[in-house]
Amino acid sequence: MTYLIIDDEPIAHDIIKGYAVLLPNMQLAKQCYDAIEALEYLRTHSVDLIFLDLNMPKLKGFDFLRTLQNGPQIIVTTAHKEHALTGYELAVVDYLLKPFSFERFLKAVHKVNQGKSTIQPGISTNSEENQVFLYSDKKYTQVNLKDILFVEAAGNYCKLVLTEDQLLIREKISDVLDLLDAKRFFQVHKSFIVAQNKIETIQGNRIQIREHQIPIGKSYKNQIKEYLKLS
Template sequence: MMRYLIIDDEPIAHDIIKGYCDLLPNMELMKHCYDALEALDYLRENTVDLLFLDLNMPKLKGFEFLKTLTNPPNIIVTTAYQEHALEGYELNITDYLLKPFSFERFLKAVNKVGSSAQSATIVASTGESKVSVFLYSDKKHVQVKLSDLLYVEAAGNYAKVVLKKNTLVIREKLSDVLEMLPSDGFIQVHKSYIVAKVHINTIEGNRIIIDDTIIPIGKLYKTNVLDVLK
């Protein structure tokens, strides 16, 4: 799920952006902000994945607001002023939408965010296979080495991420967690479980053993398990 804010002093701009976002899956509006100070107040206690940011606002201009953020999320600038585009790219924004913009152009910008978010979520370094994923748990982003991840269990609106030494609880659907993880290393074996292939100790009948934990194999997921045995 991509959580976003709209920061614009024009209500009609909020209506257009939200209307476009409502046509897309996995987009969740967190707050309408009608000036940058309102957004700053929200971001002190909350995190989001994307900001739709207008530039010409009262109290605090868009780029001045952006410069105050120590760890900004993805930024899509929405403005009627084309002359500010160069400065925006110097501030590492994801895209620059010139008002009025079409849904097709809007979609292209959001797709850029999806691509950058995926590459930022899964961090790979050269050398040994040090691959990690950032998970939001207990009001902070935690970097987890995928080699430490044993399995993930659905728990209502949450998911339990079981690691070698501890467990994290995150507010994500199991399907969203699966999208974060590399498909060559993790498989879904039950409607409530994702497992790391490398940590499977034994597969026996309709169950998998990982670190003395018994994980059931669902009927719909047996093919996934059989692929591991090939």
Template sequence: MITYLIIDDEHIAHGIIKRYCDMMPNMQLMKNCYDALEAIEYLNTHTVDLIFLDLNMPKLKGFDFLKTLASPPKVIVTTAYQEFALEGYELNIVDYLLKPFSFERFLKAVNKATVNTTPNPTIINTQTTETHSSKIFLRSNKKYTQVAVDTILFLESAGNYVKVVTKDSTITVRDKITDVLEKLPQKDFIQVHKSFAVAKNHIDSIEGNRIIIQGTTVPIGQTYKSNIHTLLQ
């Protein structure tokens, strides 16, 4: 479960963000804050995984609030002001959403924020990775399916669609393969062909110009051989 806080002085913004989050079963709202001082008071005694932060608020501006936090959670900025984007990324925000934003754009930001979120991180087993508990949402046939990242075997581009092949199923999404890869941890996936990308951990063998993953053969494109050489070093 991803816990989150909404910090915005507009009630309408709270309603939109909550409605979008309610469409995702792993999101839990902890508190609605209508100014930064209210958020500081809450965070003094509570923790959350994610903050949706407006910038132009009374009493204390969004980025000024962010600078007061010693160990801030992940932050997605939601604002009508594009000119502050650079400052936001210097403060290590996850994404910068310009109002009004669509659900698809919102979903992409949340995927970026949660793909490497590990519940209960106080004990870390060196034999595991963050992505073992990561999940993303994929849109297919007008519905959103939640997929565990570590179950994805490979991606296959087919025209304007991408097949996301997991251990248990195949989900077809209307997207480019590069856009789907952006939602996934870069360290765990590698593009090996203009139409294929594979999960490194699921590669069974590499034979000449092909990769074998659970009995499926994936071709290696000529221009992507350097990626394979890097993988084998």
């Protein structure tokens, strides 16, 4: 995924580049220090993603956005939260409030991956995008999606049960669901997400995955039947 940085502050460029280099599928196309420079570059080049600051000289970020037609996806980066509503009206992918952490940056990039997939919703089937970085035990761990059996909410945390291990992350279950491929993972209970291809049996209100029994929530029964095309 090629990306462009548009920001008049050099330190902002350094932070974004430092985060992006930790992800295997991101490639810097160009650094621009104002929107006019970016427009000139985009006349002859294309990119997948733009990290866009709002308060810049010559041409403001939102004015720049309004000049784009069928342009790349946009992640707004700014110190001014009062502009968030306008950003969403202009269909930006996400809105990063400076200073933002790597964890928050990662969530935004995952949203871009979901939006750019032409094969299916959620994370693309490209081999480089079959992994997600998750923060656990004071470090970022790369998890292969095919190793996830199910996810269980535990208070302010989620437990990922993997084929050979478990991982505890400080995330809401709704945020974890956003990171996962919607054709491979689905929610079956307010506290559980399962991998479809890991299901062994469904009996009554229980799903069997290896030695684990996962409850099915009442409000999810009809969705599960539809999803799995059960009679």
